[in-house]
Amino acid sequence: MKQRTLLSWSSGKDSAWALHTLRAQPDIEVAGLFCTVNKDAQRVAMHAVRTALLQRQAAATGLPLEILELPDPCGNADYEQIMTAFLTRVRQAGIDCIAFGDLFLRDVRAYREERLADSGIQPVFPLWDVPTDTLSETIIASGTKAIITCVDSRCLSADFVGRPYDHDFLDSLPPGVDPCGENGEFHSFVWDGPMFSGCVPVVAGQVVQRDAFVYIDLVQAGHPTAPL
Secondary structure, eight states: OOEEEEEEOOSSHHHHHHHHHHHTOTTEEEEEEEEEEETTTTEETTTOOBHHHHHHHHHHHTOOEEEEEEOSSOOHHHHHHHHHHHHHHHHHTTOOEEEOOOOSOHHHHHHHHHHHTTTTOEEEOTTTTOOHHHHHHHHHHTTOEEEEEEEETTTSOGGGTTOBSSHHHHHTOOTTOOTTOTTSSEEEEEEESTTOSSOOOEEEEEEEEETTEEEEEEEETTSOOOOO
């Protein structure tokens, strides 16, 4: 029997490619997506992507999306309480696995495995240890289209935000910056690709810097902007 699997969805290229990879595995049934968002801002943390765009992405994948709202600020105890309740509920609903788009950060993987250890749910890492130079080229070659929504200004200049994730972007990365941004150097939003039935058209709004991070606001084409 296929393992009924939920995918942790960030709106970015790695989770999108994880979905594409999982769908090619004969023993996996991707049953849905889930994403944590800031309850007050209604945006994905770090990516600063609006909840409405998450919903458009989910519609394009043909999968149900569960949005888990986190308080702001969100302490570790708050986060773990919300996630424990979520895991209990989805296990009772017949979910066997939860998949993550992590690439090589072993402390992150260890944390996820620890949190799932007593839940009855198996963690799955479909992109684990794929060399990120190879993975970045594969994602671009597939026709996946992504926009950089956030950069850490300690690693990249502000003018990288809002750029398409393409060969020009990769070629212009400074030495030491991971081509998939796995160390948090940048984050992205996918608006088209083989994991979607159609594109999710967006337009760029204002650019805002908060502490070390620079964000660009993305809105659905034809909809009004709002402050970041």
